[in-house]
Amino acid sequence: MSTSQWMIYGAYGYTGELVAREAVKRGLTPILAGRSDDRVRPLAQELGLEYRSFSLDQIRSDDLSGMCLVLHCAGPFSATAEPMMQACLRCGCHYLDITGEIGVFERAAALDARAREAGVVLIPGVGFDVIPTDCLAARLKAALPDANHLALGFDSRSGFSPGTAKTSVEALPQGSMVRRNGKLTPTPLAAYTRTIAFGQEPKMAVAIPWGDVSTAWHSTGIANIEVYIPMSPRKITQLKRINWFRGILGWSWVQRLLKQRIGRTLKGPDDGQRQRHTTWVWGEVRNARGEYVEGRVHTANGYDVTVSGALAVAEYLLSRPQVSGYHTPSTLMGWQLVERLPGSGTIELCPREAASQPAA
Structure with missing residues (x-):
């Protein structure tokens, strides 16, 4: 697993763009990604970041090559979370998202054993939800x-x-x-x-x-x-x-x-x-x-909490690649996270x- 490269998928959506812009303000250099090359390219060029464009219908190994973490911001997560979680498990990178959907949380929890075996964290809900x-x-x-x-x-x-x-x-x-x-x-x-x-x-x-x-x-x-x-x-x-x-x-x-x-x-x-x-x-x-x-x-x-919360969890995991399994925000970082x-x-x-x- 790489120790530095990470990705924001769905970077040109409303919340994804807020996260991408704040990441750059903090001196972070995520790779931006999304389904549409025409939409992700101009944002990446404006922010001086690398980008990739690919669909979640068929994620290739190259799409997540070199990534240690994916912050998934492309909803509806009822349709998009499963393929991205499976891709992260295959490629050995942490999975984060900003969903509030019960089905996604339950699915991630069910994949706990696989995540531990793969040495990655699955942590949906790293925004205002939840x-x-x-x-x-x-x-x-x-x-x-x-x-x-x-x-x-x-x-x-x-x-x-x-x-x-x-x-x-x-x-x-x-x-x-x-x-x-x-x-x-x-x-x-x-x-x-x-x-x-x-x-x-x-x-x-x-x-x-x-x-x-x-x-x-x-x-x-x-x-x-x-x-x-x-x-x-x-x-x-x-x-x-x-x-x-x-x-x-x-x-x-x-x-x-x-x-x-x-x-x-x-x-x-x-x-x-x-x-x-x-x-x-x-x-x-x-x-x-x-x-x-x-x-x-x-x-x-709530949207500002999502931006700061998602980046707080991403930065935490970027410095602790040995953590694994399904987590909620409080089981990963403690209840004090919200106060920070x-x-x-x-x-x-x-x-x-x-x-x-x-x-x-």
Whole structure:
């Protein structure tokens, strides 16, 4: 395995380009890559970097030749993660991505033994999905080691990139997901709601199929997990109504139309929008005795967290090529990782008596 060369695949997408530009600012020299030569070449030339163009349909050994690490930024990861993970396992290079998709996390975890045999790390979710929530989950578990229930959530108004929006459209027909008694459990959309003070002001919130229902299980071993975002009662009602016809949203032509509209209308938040819209991340753990610990951390905008988080993990692995296996951000670098990212505060914990805990 090389000890220095690494690649950003999907470098000309919204988030991939942000990562590439920040990498250059830090004096890093990744090789940029993507499917389209016409799109990756001008960006690489502007940044003074090498580039490669290849499709994930048939990755050749030469495509990843000399790489010790690939930071995969080309979604939707439901389609692109598997071929890139397999290529990294064959070529002996670490695999990182910025997904929040539960299926990708589960697949990477299933490949743990192969990754250890190959001497590489598989670590999907090295961005806002799921560094802040994963680190908070690990910190809460340390504060209440016998916790058997974990709830996480975040309040972010940064808007969507095209890739994130398309991933959300793909997920709608499947409904939501929680973990119950150690197993991933599908639920209807908006099946779980509650009021949460993500920062200071209590807000109505709804459970969503966020990646932590997979990753937090591997990080903490807690058997019951939900993840929430704030949503108005009116929108929660609308989301529940989607359950009546969400099967139709899975039809290929409906998906195609929705994604085409996203491609025409969404560009992703600009620098000013990202600076204005920071994020509160919240969590709580409870045990069988009713003891309860709540935690919060304030972070930069989700996309800025993705940039700084992905590069933090990449730099860590570039200096530690001997690490291997499937990891989450907290199992690889500890819960303190989120506190080290630009724009992040410290995790604040608030233990409470059993009588103060929220209703289940």
